[in-house]
Amino acid sequence: MSEVGEDFLQDLEDDLESFNDDKNDEDDLGKLRSYIDHYQPAALSNYQQLNVQDVTSFPNFESNINALLSKPNDDDLTQTLATLNSLTYIAHNEILVLHNLLKLTYSTKFGELESLVPQPLQYANVVRIIETNEGNLETDAQLSKEQVLVLNMSMKSSFQACVKVDKVKILQLHELLMTVSKIRNELNSFILSKASLVAPNLCSLLGPEVTSLLLSHSGGVLELSQVPSCNLASIGKNKHLSHELHTNLSGVRQEGYIYRSSLVQEQPLESRKQMLRMVCAKVALAARVDAGHPRDDQLGRHWKNELSEKIQKLQEPPGISTTKPLPVPEDQPKRKRAGRKFKKYKQQFQLSQLRQLQNRMEFGKAEQSVIDDTGEELGLGMSKSLRVPVSQGNSAKMSKTMKRRMEQVNEQAKAFIFDGGEQHSERHIGNTDWFRHHMGNK
Incomplete structure (x- = not known):
């Protein structure tokens, strides 16, 4: 056969292989889309009679997922x-379903383990180590020394060794959890490498790692854009342990993916709570922009700079206010009111000459005093008496009504004195006649 014929056959074989690869890729993508459209999580109402293999079918698509991940980049990257x-998102739900089934199965033997180890993978590893006595809690289950100490103390009090559980079922659930978790990590790694193409503004704002976690949890940019900003902080939040506090020194409860981003962690503890709120608001805007297929990440970089400037202004110390001294008082005599009307008004309240003399005392001489009508002792000072001369009386102004009252009082006093004298003389004459009558008879 000639060289031309051999080249022609080789080209046909290459075209056939590429056609088969494209067909396989389409088959893989079609199978996965069909699985996504018809996905429903398993119900655990009758978990005791439920077969482990019927709980999840996600590991059956591992080969299709690996083939889709190994496919070179093409124009259909957004759809992929x-x-x-x-x-x-489905893998995340499957892990929760398997975790709940494992908790229901093992709760009869060690019910307190759920509150001590809330993470699904750690819980499965701890159960496997307890049942098989193989492995280490710190290295295999990745527990801290404090968790190991609390777990050992709890096993002495609430662990029921006499209760029998299905060991084969527990090991099968552990294996399925590990498989689904491994597939989810591979998907997250691929999305991480392609996140800047799907959500450029989110990557500029949070970084590709946090962006891929948010997209994987929500299921895509469109789904993430529909989440309110107040709920973004709780995405990826770990469950609190029973022996841990629910808040840290920063006062933040929703320690999710956004809280672990460098934009929040670079701030001091007292500013992280306020920074988390501002970042969540900008993430909601960036997700909505990325859902509309933007061309660049200009808005993401602009919002990141804006947040940095805002938090820097909030952390600045308050400005020192200069204390202004009081003005120098003017050493000049103040302007006094004068005039004929003001002088006449002041004369109404000035002291009389008698009162002025009464307020003075002679040096080295005892002050004379008198008893007034009320029985109080009054000092005379330099005045000889308290009688007011007619020419030197007080010039205080008296109203017409007061003058009329004073005249009435004087007339009443005179009438009282006159009537009282007549009655006294009559009484005196009557007594004299009475004495004369009785003394003369004797």
Whole structure:
């Protein structure tokens, strides 16, 4: 056969292989989309009679997912990433279902373990280590020394060794959890490498790691844009342990993916709570912009600079206010009111000459005093008496009504004195006649 014929056959084989690869890719993508459209989580109402293999079918698509991840970049990257985001969301749900089934199965033997180890993978590893006595809690289950100490103390009090559980079922659930978790990590790594193409503004604002976690949890950019900003902080939040506090020194309870971003962690503890709120508001805007297929990440970089400037202004110390001294008082005589009307008005309240003399005392001489009508002792001072001369009386102004009252009082006093004298003389004459009558008879 000639060289031309051999080249022609080789080209046909290459075209056939590429056609088969494209067909396989389409089959893989079609199978995964069909699985996503018809996905329903398993119900655990009758978990005791439920077969482990019927709980999840997600590991059956591992080969299809690996083939889709190994496919080179093409023009349909956005559609592929949307499918992978949906698969990541399904993997997250499957891990929760398997975790709940494992807790229901093992709660009869060690019910307190759920509150001590809330993470699904750690819980499965701890159960496997307890049942098989193989492995270490710190290295295999990745527990801290404090968790190991609390767990050992709890096993002495609430662990029921006499209760029998299905060991084979527990090991199968552990294996399924590990498999689904491994597939989810591979999906997250692929999305991380392609996140800047799908959500450029979110990557500029939070970084590709946090962006991929948010997209994987929500299922895509469109789904993330529909989440309110007040709920973004709780995405990826870990469950609190029973022996831990629910808040840290920063006062933040929603320690999710956004809280672990560098934009929040670079701030001091007292500013992280306020920075988290501002970042969540900008993330909601960036997700809505990225859902409309933007061309660049200009808005994400602008919002990041804006947040940095705002938090820098909030952390600045308050300005020192200069204390202004009081003005120098003017050493000049103040202007006094004068005039004929003001002088006449002041004369109404000035002291009389008699009162002025009464307020003075002679040096070295005893002051004379008199008893007034009320029985109080009054000092005379330099005045000889308290009688007011007619020519030197007080010039205080008296109203007409007061003058009329004073005249009435004087007339009443005179009438009283006159009537009282007549009655006294009559009484005196009557007594004299009475004495004469009785003394003469004797």
